Amino acid sequence: xxxxxxxxxxxxxxxxxxxxxxxxxxxxxxxxxxxxxxxxxxxxxxxxxxxxxxxxxxxxxxxxxxxxxxxxxxxxxxxxxxxxxxxxxxxxxxxxxxxxxxxxxxxxxxxxxxxxxxxxxxxxxxxxxxxxxxxxxxxxxxxxxxxxxxxxxxxxxxxxxxxxxxxxxxxxxxxxxxxxxxxxxxxxxxxxxxxxxxxxxxxxxxxxxxxxxxxxxxxxxxxxxxxxxxxxxxxxxxxxxxxxxxxxxxxxxxxxxxxxxxxxxxxxxxxxxxxxxxxx
Amino acid sequence: xxxxxxxxxxxxxxxxxxxxxxxxxxxxxxxxxxxxxxxxxxxxxxxxxxxxxxxxxxxxxxxxxxxxxxxxxxxxxxxxxxxxxxxxxxxxxxxxxxxxxxxxxxxxxxxxxxxxxxxxxxxxxxxxxxxxxxxxxxxxxxxxxxxxxxxxxxxxxxxxxxxxxxxxxxxxxxxxxxxxxxxxxxxxxxxxxxxxxxxxxxxxxxxxxxxxxxxxxxxxxxxxxxxxxxxxxxxxxxxxxxxxxxxxxxxxxxxxxxxxxxxxxxxxxxxxxxxxxxxxxxxxxxxxxxxxxxxxxxxxx
Amino acid sequence: xxxxxxxxxxxxxxxxxxxxxxxxxxxxxxxxxxxxxxxxxxxxxxxxxxxxxxxxxxxxxxxxxxxxxxxxxxxxxxxxxxxxxxxxxxxxxxxxxxxxxxxxxxxxxxxxxxxxxxxxxxxxxxxxxxxxxxxxxxxxxxxxxxxxxxxxxxxxxxxxxxxxxxxxxxxxxxxxxxxxxxxxxxxxxxxxxxxxxxxxxxxxxxxxxxxxxxxxxxxxxxxxxxxxxxxxxxxxxxxxxxxxxxxxxxxxxxxxxxxxxxxxxxxxxxxxxxxxxxxxxxxxxxxxxxxxxxxxxxxxxxxxxxxxxxxxxxxxxxxxxxxxxxxxxxxxxxxxxxxx
Numbered sequence: 070x071x072x073x074x075x076x077x078x079x080x081x082x083x084x085x086x087x088x089x090x091x092x093x094x095x096x097x098x099x100x101x102x103x104x105x106x107x108x109x110x111x112x113x114x115x116x117x118x119x120x121x122x123x124x125x126x127x128x129x130x131x132x133x134x135x136x137x138x139x140x141x142x143x144x145x146x147x148x149x150x151x152x153x154x155x156x157x158x159x160x161x162x163x164x165x166x167x168x169x170x171x172x173x174x175x176x177x178x179x180x181x182x183x184x185x186x187x188x189x190x191x192x193x194x195x196x197x198x199x200x201x202x203x204x205x206x207x208x209x210x211x212x213x214x215x216x217x218x219x220x221x222x223x224x225x226x227x228x229x230x231x232x233x234x235x236x237x238x239x240x241x242x243x244x245x246x247x248x249x250x251x252x253x254x255x256x257x258x259x260x261x262x263x264x265x266x267x268x269x270x271x272x273x274x275x276x277x278x279x280x281x282x283x284x285x286x287x288x289x290x291x292x293x294x295x296x297x298x299x300x301x302x303x304x305x306x307x308x309x310x311x312x313x314x315x316x317x318x319x320x321x322x323x324x325x326x327x328x329x330x331x332x333x334x335x336x337x338x339x340x341x342x343x344x345x346x347x348x349x
Numbered sequence: 350x351x352x353x354x355x356x357x358x359x360x361x362x363x364x365x366x367x368x369x370x371x372x373x374x375x376x377x378x379x380x381x382x383x384x385x386x387x388x389x390x391x392x393x394x395x396x397x398x399x400x401x402x403x404x405x406x407x408x409x410x411x412x413x414x415x416x417x418x419x420x421x422x423x424x425x426x427x428x429x430x431x432x433x434x435x436x437x438x439x440x441x442x443x444x445x446x447x448x449x450x451x452x453x454x455x456x457x458x459x460x461x462x463x464x465x466x467x468x469x470x471x472x473x474x475x476x477x478x479x480x481x482x483x484x485x486x487x488x489x490x491x492x493x494x495x496x497x498x499x500x501x502x503x504x505x506x507x508x509x510x511x512x513x514x515x516x517x518x519x520x521x522x523x524x525x526x527x528x529x530x531x532x533x534x535x536x537x538x539x540x541x542x543x544x545x546x547x548x549x550x551x552x553x554x555x556x557x558x559x560x561x562x563x564x565x566x567x568x569x570x571x572x573x574x575x576x577x578x579x580x581x582x583x584x585x586x587x588x589x590x591x592x593x594x595x596x597x598x599x600x601x602x603x604x605x606x607x608x609x610x611x612x613x614x615x616x617x618x619x620x621x622x623x624x625x626x627x628x629x630x631x632x633x634x635x636x637x638x639x640x641x642x643x644x645x646x647x648x649x650x
Numbered sequence: 651x652x653x654x655x656x657x658x659x660x661x662x663x664x665x666x667x668x669x670x671x672x673x674x675x676x677x678x679x680x681x682x683x684x685x686x687x688x689x690x691x692x693x694x695x696x697x698x699x700x701x702x703x704x705x706x707x708x709x710x711x712x713x714x715x716x717x718x719x720x721x722x723x724x725x726x727x728x729x730x731x732x733x734x735x736x737x738x739x740x741x742x743x744x745x746x747x748x749x750x751x752x753x754x755x756x757x758x759x760x761x762x763x764x765x766x767x768x769x770x771x772x773x774x775x776x777x778x779x780x781x782x783x784x785x786x787x788x789x790x791x792x793x794x795x796x797x798x799x800x801x802x803x804x805x806x807x808x809x810x811x812x813x814x815x816x817x818x819x820x821x822x823x824x825x826x827x828x829x830x831x832x833x834x835x836x837x838x839x840x841x842x843x844x845x846x847x848x849x850x851x852x853x854x855x856x857x858x859x860x861x862x863x864x865x866x867x868x869x870x871x872x873x874x875x876x877x878x879x880x881x882x883x884x885x886x887x888x889x890x891x892x893x894x895x896x897x898x899x900x901x902x903x904x905x906x907x908x909x910x911x912x913x914x915x916x917x918x919x920x921x922x923x924x925x926x927x928x929x930x931x932x933x934x935x936x937x938x939x940x941x942x943x944x945x946x947x948x949x950x951x952x953x954x955x956x957x958x959x960x961x962x963x964x965x966x967x968x969x970x971x972x973x974x975x976x977x978x979x980x981x982x983x984x985x986x987x988x989x990x
Contacts, residue, residue: 150927473701
């Protein structure tokens with residue numbers, strides 16, 4: 070369980086941060102870079118952990134921290150889907166938000182050292198994986214071969230394009246595979262869904278950890294494919310999402326069986342997931 | 350009432366056996382004599398559990414909403430008010446008539462199992478069960494208004510001489526007295542939304558009170574939010590409430606919900622009437638507030 | 651042994667109310683619940699101390715239906731958290747039964763342990779003194795014993811009172827309890843009195859091994875049948891002394907507002923509805939199953955005890971007669987070897 074490190078004593082009360090930059094990733098995804106007033110970050114995170122972002126008069130939402138850049142900023146990549154995110158997408162640089170955290174268990178970055186990493190993401194699912202991917206690149210010598218398979222509805226819907234197409238393929242011993250659902254003019258890359266593309270590429274299972282995130286239906290298909298390809302339950306990790314309100318494992322709603330996604334998750338191995346009811 | 354029970358079992362057996370229905374909605378016995386509760390038989394072996402007694406008060410038409418998106422054929426036992434609930438659903442386009450096989454029972458008046466359970470619970474100082482459930486004392490139509498088969502002798506309405514007496518008493522209060530009355534009543538509300546859940550007329554897929562964009566009424570149990578909840582819901586019921594009284598019966602803090610609904614029934618009758626919701630199913634017919642007539646009253650404009 | 655004569659109960663309540671808000675079981679009009687003693691109206695309210703229990707549970711004292719959390723001002727570029735509304739005023743819950751005391755123990759586990767401490771709950775709970783009322787005569791719907799609770803020894807109590815006929819035996823258990831004893835002063839007498847014996851339970855619930863058994867019964871067809879008449883009305887979650895699911899919402903106007911939390915119910919359709927539209931428990935049957943699994947299995951996996959304390963309120967209040975004891979017994983008797 071993580072220590073509550075937000076700059077306030079009450080875990081349900083946020084600290085105030087300033088938005089120092091906003092970037093359009095796709096037509097409905099924006100990256101928000103936030104920093105504590107006066108500098109620094111409101112809390113330190115490990116890859117895969119979550120923060121509750123609050124647009125104070127409107128509402129709160131739980132998002133994975135896509136990256137923490139030292140003490141400079143926290144990066145949230147947020148998709149516009151509902152009430153709060155609609156309003157959030159209208160704010161400008163300089164606006165202030167509430168943020169509390171860090172929540173969740175994060176990725177097992179230590180246990181994965183020495184392994185080859187296979188990251189499989191769909192749509193906005195790349196946002197939580199990105200924190201782990203960048204962590205691997207930051208500590209490149211601690212991890213083996215890195216393969217990233219990422220797909221989205223269309224070219225416009227691919228997130229983090231500059232990293233996807235320019236930075237990451239340049240990294241040592243790294244392969245990046247991108248796919249979009251339907252053919253498009255100007256796209257001569259792969260066309261097809263992520264689970265099928267995964268089976269096509271057929272990355273070998275030995276010595277590998279597969280990390281999966283995306284829409285629930287995509288995760289379910291990818292897990293099936295990985296099983297077919299010989300990955301054991303211990304080799305596969307996923308990060309789940311449920312509706313969250315308190316973020317601290319008290320309000321009851323984000324449970325999958327007896328586990329709370331905000332507290333015991335969001336990261337689970339397939340072995341752990343199989344012990345839980347398939348209700349996510 | 351054992352002969353009604355036997356008749357229901359006979360019909361249920363026939364319908365389930367020849368596949369005319371997939372689900373048969375009726376009642377079964379609970380642990381105590383008064384804890385009769387809804388029961389859905391799906392197999393012929395279940396039919397022996399079906400009973401009909403003076404505690405068969407639940408409005409089963411509300412359960413049809415669970416199956417509105419499915420294809421199942423449903424047999425359902427309804428009393429007078431319940432059958433009006435079926436007309437409500439048909440008029441609201443919530444379920445197709447062809448899927449239903451309706452067994453109407455002319456209702457002799459029911460007792461309230463919830464009241465009996467509360468009396469025996471040890472949670473209240475005195476027993477308050479009356480001979481007849483409160484809602485049955487206001488009954489204007491105990492005979493089913495829509496059915497495929499009818500059981501039981503024709504019953505007479507139980508509503509007294511003055512149908513809207515309690516409503517008129519409140520109308521005769523001053524504005525301040527009236528406000529105080531309702532403030533006392535609504536301050537009890539714990540916003541459990543049970544009244545909405547058991548109401549057959551409340552069949553919106555996304556209820557206005559669950560809507561977040563925008564949020565029309567907040568979730569706090571402040572007096573203003575409580576007032577808004579009840580008054581908005583009542584307005585949505587105007588011209589549509591079929592007076593089954595389930596809302597008031599299930600309320601855990603005994604809010605006199607039918608008082609408000611009856612006020613609106615009285616007003617709709619006066620301004621747009623005569624009109625009683627759910628009395629007869631005419632395809633395409635709409636409740637008075639869902640359609641516009643040139644001669645609708647507008648002296649409030 | 652100290653006793654409090656029943657003839658002096660109102661004086662005692664008045665005395666204790668001087669330095670704390672005291673909540674007592676009352677019947678008020680057609681309601682019954684825990685209400686502040688200083689709102690008692692002679693003539694119209696009835697003291698329910700000697701009744702079995704009351705319909706609305708005392709959880710609202712430490713965990714109210716609506717609780718403001720913090721207020722804020724500002725828009726856009728200058729946002730400020732103004733005030734955090736923790737509520738540490740002294741409170742006393744007087745006369746709650748073992749089932750309700752055990753439910754508050756469950757709340758303590760939820761809100762005060764496992765990673766984070768809920769400061770709002772802690773502020774209330776730390777300053778709440780519990781005077782529990784030992785129970786010797788189970789009601790028609792009671793089954794606390796089956797859920798591991800001893801009604802004659804309420805847990806978590808600062809004082810236990812026992813009905814000895816014309817007086818209550820007053821048994822202080824903690825420092826907080828001692829403070830109440832001191833406040834009562836001469837209203838407490840030193841005298842011997844005898845508590846009654848525990849009468850048998852009428853409800854025969856058998857919970858032994860049920861939590862374990864439920865682990866393999868997630869896909870069991872019994873859930874569909876059990877849930878078919880459930881109206882998902884949520885009354886069970888409101889009258890339950892141990893249900894604690896809550897929602898967090900905001901009320902704002904112009905540049906000001908406050909965030910609050912309020913009761914929510916796992917039975918409601920939008921309970922797990924995500925902004926993008928995905929809802930893992932969109933069917934009544936799924937929510938029904940989740941509620942009972944939470945009560946009877948998930949909570950004990952997490953905290954070592956069931957979330958149901960056997961008070962029987964849900965059995966009384968359910969409009970369609972769904973009975974948790976029947977469900978427990980049905981699971982106990984289920985032959986899971988056949989239904990693989």
